[in-house]
Amino acid sequence: MEQQPSAVRLLGPAEVRGLAERLEFRPTKKLGQNFVHDPNTVRRIVATAGIDSDDVVLEVGPGIGSLTLGLLGAAGAVTAVEIDSALADRLSATVTDHAPTLAERLRVINGDALRLSAAEFGGPERAPTALVANLPYNVAVPVVLRLLAELPSLRHGLVMVQAEVADRMAAEPGSRRYGAPSAKCAWYADVRRAGSVSRNVFWPVPNVDSGLVAFTRHEPPAEIDRDRVFAVVEAAFAQRRKTLRSALSGWAGSSERAERLLRAAGIDPAARGEQLHITEFAALAGIAETET
Incomplete structure (x- = not known):
């Protein structure tokens, strides 16, 4: 019987900090490392993303693994791309500890999502169908645009980004928030705001609130390069x-x-x-x- 998200032992504040201490790990602003430590927020993200057992989810920046555990309980498989080698090395063990029956669904890649090729993300046999991630604020838009360009298999997704960035990504023409990121995102997909996230559900606490952005891919609006x-x-x-x-x-x-x-x-x-x-x-x- 397939394990449901509610049956997965998600990480709370003490566990997130405990894992970081065992790794002697300190989050850095350079990599935008702010980790969700609220299980209810994880459940909300997974539910809002609308993923199911047919999805191969791509998660960029899994960090300690808070969201990863929630995704594994709902998706058919998860490919997690983590640029920090210490975190990448630990992620499989964290999943084995907290959701042992789901560990085989996880594939971890230690690399930069802005540099990986389509084949490195999984190839045809494990091509990602959904992007669900808590993205570092400083690279959120470039990551989303590159993945949509590199991975035509991505049908839908939900990303958590800085609230202001979320507004820009989902802005419509005529809005003061509308700009190049809005127009470029619209080339690939229908994009919408899907909620807000308080800064208090993160460790360490960022100095801004976050927003959820959902997208559903559509055909390009024109047959031109x-x-x-x-x-x-x-x-x-x-x-x-x-x-x-x-x-x-x-x-x-x-x-x-x-x-x-x-x-x-x-x-x-x-x-x-x-x-x-x-x-x-x-x-x-x-x-x-x-x-x-």
């Missing part, structure tokens, strides 16, 4: 206070050509980047491509 589209996005937001006619002058080669391309795409040259949907950025990139 993604990098061409992202180049337009980056140019538009590099000087976000400027009109698109001015902001895109370097990308287009001149303000005059930028205006011509914008008008051809049905976009007001006096508009600003935060007003454009990803489909409009794609249309603009497509028109520019036909001129080259």
Whole structure:
């Protein structure tokens, strides 16, 4: 009989600190190491992620293993990528101690999620279908974007990030939070805010609150090279206070050509980047491509 999340012995505050002490481990700000020590928060994340026994979950930055244990109780398998070798070496033993019947579901990779290839994440036989992770604040957006690009098998996910970053990732056009991360995420998936998380459920306590961001992959909005589209996005937001006619002058080669391309795409040259949907950025990139 499959073990359920509620039957897994999750880690509490004393256990998280005890594991760290045995490892003589001190969390570092450089790696964004803030570990969840509240079992109810772990249960909430697992439930909100909507994973089931058909999912192979990719967890980036498992740390002590708090979330890992919750994920193992719900998913068919978990691939945990941990950059800190001491934590990576200990994770399997922690799972064996707290959920021995689920230990075989876990694969641990000691590496950097920003550098691993698709094959290293598991290959076709263990391709990740869901991303669920408490991501280091300083690399959250690059990690999500790279994994969506590198792993087409990822169908959905839920990540915990700094609240402000969560707002930016899920922002809609016209919002003051909308920017390059919002537009790039929208290329890959439907993205939404899925709740807030208090700083008090972490050890050590960060100086900001966190937010949950859920995504569901969709087909790209246009049949055009993604990098061409992202180049337009980056140019538009590099000087976000400027009109698109001015902001895109370097990308287009001149303000005059930028205006011509914008008008051809049905976009007001006096508009600003935060007003454009990803489909409009794609249309603009497509028109520019036909001129080259």
